[in-house]
Amino acid sequence: MSAAGPRADVIDEHVAALSAALHGPARAKSRLIGEIRDGLMDTAAAHAADGVPRQRAARLAVREFGTVDDLVPSCQRELTIAQARHTARTVALTSPFLVACWYLAGSIDQGQAWQLPRTAQLVAVHLAGVATFAALFAAVALAATGTLARRLPTPRGLPLVVAWAGTTASGAMAGAALALVTAAALATDWPLLVCAGALAAASHAAVAASARACRHCARLPVT
Known part of the structure; x- marks a missing residue:
């Protein structure tokens, strides 16, 4: 050796x-x-x-x-904040796709006899509102863990709040995807709704994984 x-x-x-x-x-x-x-x-x-x-x-x-036990708490706190920022950034970047879904859903023919597509549109609109609120909170969380963190300490509970905000946003995206796909089965302008549903589903997948990781990190002991 x-x-x-x-x-x-x-x-x-x-x-x-x-x-x-x-x-x-x-x-x-x-x-x-x-x-x-x-x-x-x-x-x-x-x-x-x-x-x-x-x-x-x-x-x-x-x-x-x-020792490892000595280093883990402080290191994990740094990584937990990094994960919270990652989740907040993911929510902030993907939520606009759900707003785009709202515009696509609103453009379909509303004079059709079927009521289910119209109901699905309304569901998608409300869920888009939830995701928009989550995106605004995500922007605040990014500021609190970024520029503001240089002057003020990051609240201990913020990563867990970010995690649940991400979970809420991902749930809204999943619900919107289901509503839009259901509407697409009956709507005459179904390609638009399929596209909107695909966007919502992709956004859900991205946010859900990050929010799950954030919840796990937020529950780990830190200093």
Whole structure:
């Protein structure tokens, strides 16, 4: 084994254990883990430059940084906020698609004899309103965890609120998709409604996954 081998093994094992204990957006988590690993390597190198054997230098670096249990709470809080921002951003970006669905639904022929398509339109309109409200809240959450966070602490409960806002928005999108597809079965302008339903379904899929991850992160212990 090379001289650098033991050092890398000790640090890599520590970093791998920390990574397994953390949950959050892949990109943010990768960046955080990379920064910690770089810090450990630099600290170990400093000890080695002072004449400490490399394996002991690595162990000293790990000890100075803290155990996995020591690091997880603060690291998880950072990732939880990152996940909340990811969910809020997803809601803010996908909700306009549901508004587009509202316009598409409103453009179909309303003089037809069937009442179910008209009812489905009304359902879609109300659900679009729910998603619009969620998008406005998402914009506020992005500000609270971004520019405002430099001056004011981020409320502890905000990630969970963002998660449930995302869940509400995804539910509205799923309901709108169902209503529009139902209307498409009876409407004369069914291609427009199918397109609207597809947009709503795609938006639901994107938001639901992010909101689920946010709920999980928000329930993890943090400092």
